[in-house]
Amino acid sequence: MPRRPAACPSTASSSVVSALPSTDPAAPSAGTSAASQQQQHWPYPAARRDDSIVDTLHGQRIADPYRWLETANSTETKAFVEAENKVAMDYLKQDSRQAAYKQTISQLQSYDVVRYIRKKPNYYFISYSATGVNGLSDIYRQQTLNGKQELFIDKNTLSKNGTLFVGAFEHSLSGKFLAYSTGLSPQDTTIRVVCAEDVEDLCKDKGHTTDVVRGGTSFSITWTHDERGFFYVKSAKPSDKQASSDANAGPGNALYYHRVGTQQSQDQLILSSEIAGRIATIDISSDGKWLMVNLDKKGAISVWAASIDEGGKGVPQKPSFRKLADTGEGSYSYIGTHGGRFYFTVSEGIPQSKVVAYDTNAPNDGFVDVLTVKDGQRISSAYVIARNHILVQYFQGSVSTLAVYKMGTDSHVRDIKLPPGMVNFILTQQQERRKINHSSSRCM
Known part of the structure; x- marks a missing residue:
């Protein structure tokens, strides 16, 4: 059944209090008369008093006879706490209202939360999960925010029994493709592509393409604006050849471009982290013309950009990267492009x-x-x-x-x-x- 997040629990005291059983100590619980409660005795454990503990502060003698209870791990303190707990639990167990308390509190704390939402020209894509539950949930789609929902991706088809790590979900610009990654770990995933509409020679609506890209990292799926393919990052291999003319050494990973409908063996090596360190983030500029990359070399971040606009011809074989800045320990997050200007937020490593x-x-x-x-x-x-x-x-x-x-x-x-x-x-x-x-x- 389609899901929609329930309204948040009301904070109005009348609705919450009315849902709870009476907390008036004078009110007898169900099945227990007031007379029988008054006759019951709940013996509180005796605490040893040590009058030898006396401090002198500002000329005044201050007794502290129960300081021994501050030694939480001592045998005597543990025994006293256990005796206290027994009295409390014996009292609570005989109170028939406890089951009602637990049920009401559980209901108030259990509601669906939006974990994932994306808007594309034809659909909103939304995923919910219950409060306190992490991990993958089903993804639904609907034409308007209040429109009828339909199941788009069943989580059980991605990771049966929850045995696989489920990483990034990334929609193409128009929303007709959704690429997602699953794997045994965030650093070793398999990327697949599902269609949100019929795409000639590739797939039917809600069906998968033949694309299978292995070895990607969980964060790294970035579509080009022409929707012909996407960039992804995977661990570098010794056989990976340098795609840039800069030859600064450094271990890490490699950036590839995969064209939808082709084999992974045909993927382009765009950038090897040997030029300056580990590839930390990748972005496409908001005008679709630039590829933005943050590289991390032993904690020092550098920002790079390459033009990927060739007049509709697709991603060039060897994009030419320019270093925009060495940022030191600062974290630069790309925002957007306007009039030839790249905008970034800088939020770490600076005052x-x-x-x-x-x-x-x-x-x-x-x-x-x-x-x-x-x-x-x-x-x-x-x-x-x-x-x-x-x-x-x-x-x-x-x-x-x-x-x-x-x-x-x-x-x-x-x-x-x-x-x-x-x-x-x-x-x-x-x-x-x-x-x-x-x-x-x-x-x-």
């Missing part, structure tokens, strides 16, 4: 998080600060929205705030008010004016 930009038309200028934060704030994430705006999420303490800035001029447009709490993730789409919030501490 304050910020948004920076790199102008491909003025490469000698390097990264330029676009937005810095006030003391006590931290930029958690940023997204391109409505084609030419940036939505920035701030953390201050345990509270999330959102603000919108205009790309190009980098001017502040407005703040978005949120109820108190912390936003877990935000779904945005650059071409649309809609955002979807998901909160870990409140319903939205």
